[in-house]
Amino acid sequence: MGDSEVHTAQTDPTAHMATVGCGVIGAAWASRMLLSGHDVKISDPNPDAETILLEVLDNAVAAWDDLGLPTDRQGSYTIVSSIAEAVSGASFIQESVPERPDLKAAVLADIEAAAPVDTIIGSSTSGIKPSTMQATMMHPGRLVVGHPFNPVYLLPLVEVVGGEHTPPVIIEQAMELYRGLGMHPIHVRVEIDAFIADRLLEAVWREALWLVNDGVATTQEIDDAMTYGFGLRWAQMGLFETYRVAGGAGGFRHFVEQFGPTLEWPWTKLMDTPEFTPELVDKLVEQSDAQSGHHSIRELERIRDRNVVGFLKVLEGNRWGAGNTIAAQRAVDS
Amino acid sequence: MGDSEVHTAQTDPTAHMATVGCGVIGAAWASRMLLSGHDVKISDPNPDAETILLEVLDNAVAAWDDLGLPTDRQGSYTIVSSIAEAVSGASFIQESVPERPDLKAAVLADIEAAAPVDTIIGSSTSGIKPSTMQATMMHPGRLVVGHPFNPVYLLPLVEVVGGEHTPPVIIEQAMELYRGLGMHPIHVRVEIDAFIADRLLEAVWREALWLVNDGVATTQEIDDAMTYGFGLRWAQMGLFETYRVAGGAGGFRHFVEQFGPTLEWPWTKLMDTPEFTPELVDKLVEQSDAQSGHHSIRELERIRDRNVVGFLKVLEGNRWGAGNTIAAQRAVDS
Numbered sequence: 001m002g003d004s005e006v007h008t009a010q011t012d013p014t015a016h017m018a019t020v021g022c023g024v025i026g027a028a029w030a031s032r033m034l035l036s037g038h039d040v041k042i043s044d045p046n047p048d049a050e051t052i053l054l055e056v057l058d059n060a061v062a063a064w065d066d067l068g069l070p071t072d073r074q075g076s077y078t079i080v081s082s083i084a085e086a087v088s089g090a091s092f093i094q095e096s097v098p099e100r101p102d103l104k105a106a107v108l109a110d111i112e113a114a115a116p117v118d119t120i121i122g123s124s125t126s127g128i129k130p131s132t133m134q135a136t137m138m139h140p141g142r143l144v145v146g147h148p149f150n151p152v153y154l155l156p157l158v159e160v161v162g163g164e165h166t167p168p169v170i171i172e173q174a175m176e177l178y179r180g181l182g183m184h185p186i187h188v189r190v191e192i193d194a195f196i197a198d199r200l201l202e203a204v205w206r207e208a209l210w211l212v213n214d215g216v217a218t219t220q221e222i223d224d225a226m227t228y229g230f231g232l233r234w235a236q237m238g239l240f241e242t243y244r245v246a247g248g249a250g251g252f253r254h255f256v257e258q259f260g261p262t263l264e265w266p267w268t269k270l271m272d273t274p275e276f277t278p279e280l281v282d283k284l285v286e287q288s289d290a291q292s293g294h295h296s297i298r299e300l301e302r303i304r305d306r307n308v309v310g311f312l313k314v315l316e317g318n319r320w321g322a323g324n325t326i327a328a329q330r331a332v333d334s
Numbered sequence: 335m336g337d338s339e340v341h342t343a344q345t346d347p348t349a350h351m352a353t354v355g356c357g358v359i360g361a362a363w364a365s366r367m368l369l370s371g372h373d374v375k376i377s378d379p380n381p382d383a384e385t386i387l388l389e390v391l392d393n394a395v396a397a398w399d400d401l402g403l404p405t406d407r408q409g410s411y412t413i414v415s416s417i418a419e420a421v422s423g424a425s426f427i428q429e430s431v432p433e434r435p436d437l438k439a440a441v442l443a444d445i446e447a448a449a450p451v452d453t454i455i456g457s458s459t460s461g462i463k464p465s466t467m468q469a470t471m472m473h474p475g476r477l478v479v480g481h482p483f484n485p486v487y488l489l490p491l492v493e494v495v496g497g498e499h500t501p502p503v504i505i506e507q508a509m510e511l512y513r514g515l516g517m518h519p520i521h522v523r524v525e526i527d528a529f530i531a532d533r534l535l536e537a538v539w540r541e542a543l544w545l546v547n548d549g550v551a552t553t554q555e556i557d558d559a560m561t562y563g564f565g566l567r568w569a570q571m572g573l574f575e576t577y578r579v580a581g582g583a584g585g586f587r588h589f590v591e592q593f594g595p596t597l598e599w600p601w602t603k604l605m606d607t608p609e610f611t612p613e614l615v616d617k618l619v620e621q622s623d624a625q626s627g628h629h630s631i632r633e634l635e636r637i638r639d640r641n642v643v644g645f646l647k648v649l650e651g652n653r654w655g656a657g658n659t660i661a662a663q664r665a666v667d668s
Contacts, residue, residue: 024582149563150580157563184562190550197559199545203537204573211533216524225531225573227655228518229483229491230633231568237634238557238565238643239538240618241626245634246484248358252622256615281590284574288586300571303654307570310648318640321561334639 015091016041016075018115020083020107022049024056025124028094028152030077031060032181033094035153039075043086050079059301060153066309069182069329083107084114092177094146096124104128105136110294112138120174123147126198129191130163140165144174146185147195154308156184156325159195182329184322212287213280220291235311235319349425350375350409352449354417354441356383358390359458360430362486364391364411365394366515367428369487370532373409377420384413384573394487400643403516403663417441426511428480430458438462439470446472454508456480460532463525464497467503478508480519481529485635488642490659493529516663541564546621547614554625567643570655 019030026120030053033040042053049215064071087093093115097107104125104314111121121143123133134140158178158320162171175185188195194202210219217225233242247255292300315323316330353364356378364387367374389654399404414420421427427449431441438459445455455477459468468474479495492512496505503618522529528536536549545551551559567576581589626634649657650664 024580063457099599105420113511149567150576155566157559157562166463177364184558186558186562188555190548196545196551196556197519197563199541200538200559201558201564201573203541204534207533208573211530214524216526217522217530219572221520221522222530223574224518224520225491225493225534226568226572227570228520228659229489229531230535231565231570231572232489232645232656233483233570233638234560234565235645236561236565237638238553238560239535239542240553240557241634242484242638244622244626245631245638246358247631249631251619251631253615253619256610256618276590281587283586284590285585288574288578292578297579297581297583297585300575303652304567304571304576304579306652307648307654308566310652311566311569311645314641314644314648318637318644320366320637320641322566324564334511 015089018042018086018090018093019096020044020086020093020111021096021098021124022046022079023096023098024052024150025148025152026094027053027056028060028150029094029096029148031057031126031153032183033065034075034077035060035071036181037071037073037075038091039084040077041090042077042079043081043083044079053077053079055298056153059305062302063151063154063305063309066306067312067326069326083110087111087115087119088237090115090119092120092122094122094124099125099127101128101132104133108133108137108143118142120144120170120177122174122177127194129193130161130166131191132163134163134165137165140168142170144171145188145195146174146178147197148183149197151305151308154305154312156182156322157197158183158185159184159188159197161188161191161195163191171245178216179328182325184325209280209284212284218288218291219284223291236315337519349423352376352420352424352427353430354378354420354427354429354445355458356380356387356413357430357432358386358484359388359482360428360487361387362394362484363428363430363458363482365391365487366517368411369394369398369403370411370515371407371409372425374411375414375415375420375424376411377414387411387413387662389632390487393485393639396636397485397488397639397643401646401660403660417444421449421453422446424449424453426454426456428456428458433459433461435466438467442467442471442477452476454478454504454511456511458482461528463527464495464500464526466497468499471499475501476504478505479522479529480508480512481532482517483531484659485639485642488639488646490516490656491531492519493522493531494518494519495522495525495529497525499666513662516659518659543614543618546618552625553618553621557625570649631666 016039017033019026019042022042030040030042062073097103119138123145125145126147130143130145134143144166147159149155149157160174178185208222210220243255244252312322312326313322316326350373351367353360353376354407356376364374364376395405431437451473457479459479460481463475464479468477478500481493483489483491494508512519542556577589646656646660649655650660
């Protein structure tokens with residue numbers, strides 16, 4: 001399958017980067033690239049692509065400014081009409097088109113028809129396995145999943161997943177590319193559907209849907225149970241480290257011995273997913289409107305970004321967690 | 335069942351509060367009460383109870399100091415040898431003994447034998463339904479679950495759940511009592527096992543156990559996927575508000591239409607729980623040691639508290655979420 005042709009990523013620092021797809025995710029990738037000093041060519045058939053880009057870039061500049069990261073060395077962007085124009089001569093390509101396997105395959109074929117043969121392609125997919133995407137590629141070894149988290153210009157996490165054709169050197173080069181954009185790549189070593197974070201998110205989402213469906217709690221109450229409680233923990237220690245602390249001096253073994261057995265209790269509705277009946281959808285929409293409808297989406301984005309920037313500054317000051325990613329980025333910049 | 339006797343909580347502001355059980359949770363309740371200016375009587379058969387109290391109180395004072403909340407009006411504590419001594423004449427009683435239904439029943443009987451008949455009893459249980467506990471009580475109407483979150487002296491959330499014998503007025507009085515301790519009570523209106531937050535936590539815990547069990551990810555990688563990604567979101571907006579933003583101008587209906595169907599995909603391992611084999615326990619313990627073993631539990635507690643205090647200050651500055659609880663507490667104090 002041509003793996004042997006893939007040895008090095010093109011790393012010409014003067015070459016542009018490419019973003020294929022310019023929705024909220026693609027526009028945020030482009031913003032990260034631009035703010036990191038790269039020129040970016042962006043392709044999207046949507047006539048509103050530039051409007052979306054400018055709105056997201058506006059948020060990204062405000063957030064980086066607020067973080068105290070330099071925003072004055074922005075690269076220049078070009079919106080182009082074809083994938084070929086975007087990727088031709090590109091040093092790195094990030095694909096963020098909708099999550100349809102057939103569409104991904106067609107877009108990857110267009111990318112390969114015009115991109116340098118050794119340019120790494122990152123896919124933003126949150127659910128499709130890289131091996132599935134590689135199956136129809138000419139040079140599959142240079143494809144990795146690089147799954148980001150909204151807001152992409154601010155949250156450091158990117159899950160890097162190779163397929164069966166991805167050699168370790170490409171994983172390492174992709175990780176380095178993402179680090180160069182100020183991110184914290186995690187290598188997901190086993191190729192599974194939905195990777196790591198979305199597996200956890202899906203579990204919460206299903207359980208939360210049951211709580212709303214069964215009339216136990218509203219969207220507001222569920223969100224409050226997170227933001228006034230365990231959400232404040234998880235911005236800085238994950239569940240394993242949190243539970244280690246809960247186990248006290250006895251360590252993690254004590255925690256498992258004490259609380260593991262309660263997993264046998266019939267607590268969570270894990271067996272199935274509620275059907276999205278019109279009644280459930282209406283209930284979700286009404287409750288979400290009651291909870292958040294007094295803010296526009298744009299306002300909510302700005303509030304979110306201001307909060308997250310504040311958290312990142314706290315963590316940087318405490319030399320902890322995601323704050324270390326910001327500190328590393330600042331060190332490179334200065 | 336004597337519900338009619340329960341009309342008002344004893345609200346003599348000079349009466350002491352009582353904590354029954356002085357492990358990590360009970361000691362943190364006592365710390366909140368003391369820092370809020372109440373005298374507290376604490377009962378626990380453990381000879382180390384005072385040591386535990388002083389360690390937790392030390393953390394709590396440091397955290398409140400760091401938050402800029404007053405720590406100079408502390409009430410006085412008394413460690414007593416019997417439940418009767420602790421609860422006699424108490425204005426409020428919080429029970430935090432281990433999660434065994436038979437033990438809870440015996441402790442509640444001891445409490446009722448000595449406490450004023452109209453004193454509200456809050457139970458810290460995270461899993462036992464209040465109606466189950468009320469079944470053996472003389473005056474069941476004054477029992478509520480008041481389920482807190484570690485560190486109890488810092489996280490504002492408390493889930494308030496009434497049983498079949500709890501009249502609405504007692505729920506409202508309990509909520510007011512918890513507000514007086516600087517907390518954000520949520521009334522869980524439907525009595526279900528594990529209430530709201532732990533239902534969500536259990537779902538994540540099970541999924542995370544599968545990921546470790548199957549060798550997909552380590553405890554460190556799973557925790558990083560949270561703390562560099564969605565954890566930073568959930569400290570300030572829950573999953574529903576986050577997804578509303580992701581839906582863009584189309585609102586929550588657009589989000590559900592776009593992403594709801596992916597729930598049909600076979601993503602999460604929801605069907606069962608991995609067995610806690612010695613191999614799985616060893617794996618969890620080894621990975622947790624590798625991840626966090628270079629910090630003592632005490633160090634991790636201080637790091638956690640410093641981070642959470644920083645987040646709360648950010649949120650207070652932005653007049654958002656849990657920051658509003660701190661602002662309300664500060665307003666009362668000034």
